[in-house]
Each structure stands twice: as structure tokens, then as C-alpha cells.
Amino acid sequence: MDLMKNFDFKRYWPFILGAFAVVIAGVGTAWILSTKVMHTTGTPVAPGASFTSNEAGLLDSKTKYDTATGILAEGGIGGDGTHHLIREGGPSKYVYLTSSVIDLQSFVNKKVQVWGQTLSSKKAGWLMDVAKVQVTQ
Secondary structure, three states, X not given: OHHHHHOOHHHHHHHHHHHHHHHXXXXXHHHHHHHHHHOOOOOOEOOOOEEOOOXXXXXXXXXXXXXXXXXXXXXXXXXXXXXXXXXXXXHHHXXXXXXXXXXXXXXXXXXXXXXXXXXXXXXXXXXXXXXXXXXXX
């Protein structure tokens, strides 16, 4: 405790204040850059993928895709997926969806067809990483 008694705050306060200012400036700069980067593309898809009000995504001709059709709804199951397709047959027939290239939120409550690759899942009966989505109605 003698260390605190001998510590000269008056001597070191400019350094403490400077360190605090550097942290605040870093956080502010990161916030400004992140908002500029987040709003540069203007479309909710990855670079190179197409986006219209009726479809989004990009298919690779060398890849074999699974496909499913249904009403796109929010919510996954047990941490798997961010959205799901409501299909005839009830919840046991739902396809749970995630996508690293498309903002699926843009198509919620619409009947869509999706193309993607099936992923392994412990909770979802069918989990798909969506590469393309297209409104069917």
C-alpha cells in the first residue's frame, strides 16, 4: 500500500488522459469506418451475387445444389439456421436456412424457392446454406 501513497498523480495524469483519449479515438474511428463499410454496397448480398426484389444470390455451375420451396419465415431451431421454409406437412417438413451470401430477411413472408447445400445438424431435420433464393409467387 506504500506504492499508492508515493504515486504522484499530478505527474502522470497527462499520460492517463492521453491513453483514455487514444481508446476513445480508436472506438470512434472503428464505428465510423464500420458504418461506411456496411453501407457501401447497398445490397443485402455478397459481392458478385445478384439482387433484385424477386431473387438474390449466385449459383456456381460446378456445384450440385439441393432445392426446396415454401414460405420463408424468421427463426431457426436450436441454434441452427436464421430462417426456415414453411412447407406442407407441418414442422417436421420445415427446411431450416442460413446463408453467408444472402440477407434472407428481405424475402420473409414470401413463397420462395431456394438453392443451397445441405449441412449437418443435430436439431434441424434439414439445414441448408442458401446460395440463391427466388420468389415464386
